[in-house]
Amino acid sequence: MLFHVSWEFVDTTEEGNRRALQVFQNWQPPAGAEFKGFYAFADNSGGFAIIEADAAATIARTTAPFIPWLRFTATPIIPIEESAAISAEAEGFLDSIG
Numbered sequence: 481m482l483f484h485v486s487w488e489f490v491d492t493t494e495e496g497n498r499r500a501l502q503v504f505q506n507w508q509p510p511a512g513a514e515f516k517g518f519y520a521f522a523d524n525s526g527g528f529a530i531i532e533a534d535a536a537a538t539i540a541r542t543t544a545p546f547i548p549w550l551r552f553t554a555t556p557i558i559p560i561e562e563s564a565a566i567s568a569e570a571e572g573f574l575d576s577i578g
Contacts, residue, residue, distance in 0.1 A: 481532070482516070482557045483539055487550040488526035500549040507545060512538040526550070530557070 491500070509515060512534035520527040533539050536554075543552045558566075 481534075481536075483531045483533055483554050484528060484557045485531055485539065485543065485552060485554045486526065486528040487543075487546070487552050489524075489549060490551050491549045496549050500546065503545055510538055510541040513542045 489500075491497075509531075514532045516530040516532055518527075518529045531539065531542065533542070539554045543550070543554070546552075
């Protein structure tokens with residue numbers, strides 16, 4: 481399953497930044513999490529990643545070490561072609577009930 485995981489910094493102190501970087505430099509994604517893309521916002525307010533994960537719990541394990549410094553949002557995502565097909569199915573259902 482793919483997830484769009486975004487974050488924003490909640491501890492922007494120099495000390496918090498140093499500690500977050502230290503943790504990040506020593507961190508490895510957990511088993512079952514594959515980063516497809518990993519980006520920072522140019523304004524340094526946060527960033528986002530596209531992560532393929534075997535379960536939502538894997539996303540929780542991925543983000544947990546950074547909770548003191550970052551606020552996360554994790555949203556499951558699907559390819560646009562699949563989303564469009566689902567929307568068409570829903571329209572067909574709605575049309576069938578008048």
